[in-house]
Amino acid sequence: MFCTNCGNQIDDKAVVCVKCGAPTSNYNKQAVAGIQVAGDPAEGYDWLTTLLLCFFVGGLGVHSFYTKKTGIGIAQLLTVGGCGIWALVDLIMIITGGFKDGQGRPLVRK
Numbered sequence: 395m396f397c398t399n400c401g402n403q404i405d406d407k408a409v410v411c412v413k414c415g416a417p418t419s420n421y422n423k424q425a426v427a428g429i430q431v432a433g434d435p436a437e438g439y440d441w442l443t444t445l446l447l448c449f450f451v452g453g454l455g456v457h458s459f460y461t462k463k464t465g466i467g468i469a470q471l472l473t474v475g476g477c478g479i480w481a482l483v484d485l486i487m488i489i490t491g492g493f494k495d496g497q498g499r500p501l502v503r504k
Contacts, residue, residue: 441502
């Protein structure tokens, strides 16, 4: 098989061209099959890490900074987690699976 971008000969099972990095037709097939492809964005933030951060330092918004919710993290830091209420609500949401990261993805239980 040849790369459609640079014309370099590549393996028939290749996901990307080793010369130019362009994705091949196999890239979409593996993504649809749920196979983690090198270079793909991370699948999400760890559920347990977020839970422990919220439990121990939730009033400082550390769990929000960890999950890239920077604006909310600053607000929690300035209000000490909404006097603890905001941190408690986040803790319940993390436990029940309703908490999302900064990109709207659910947390991942690894």
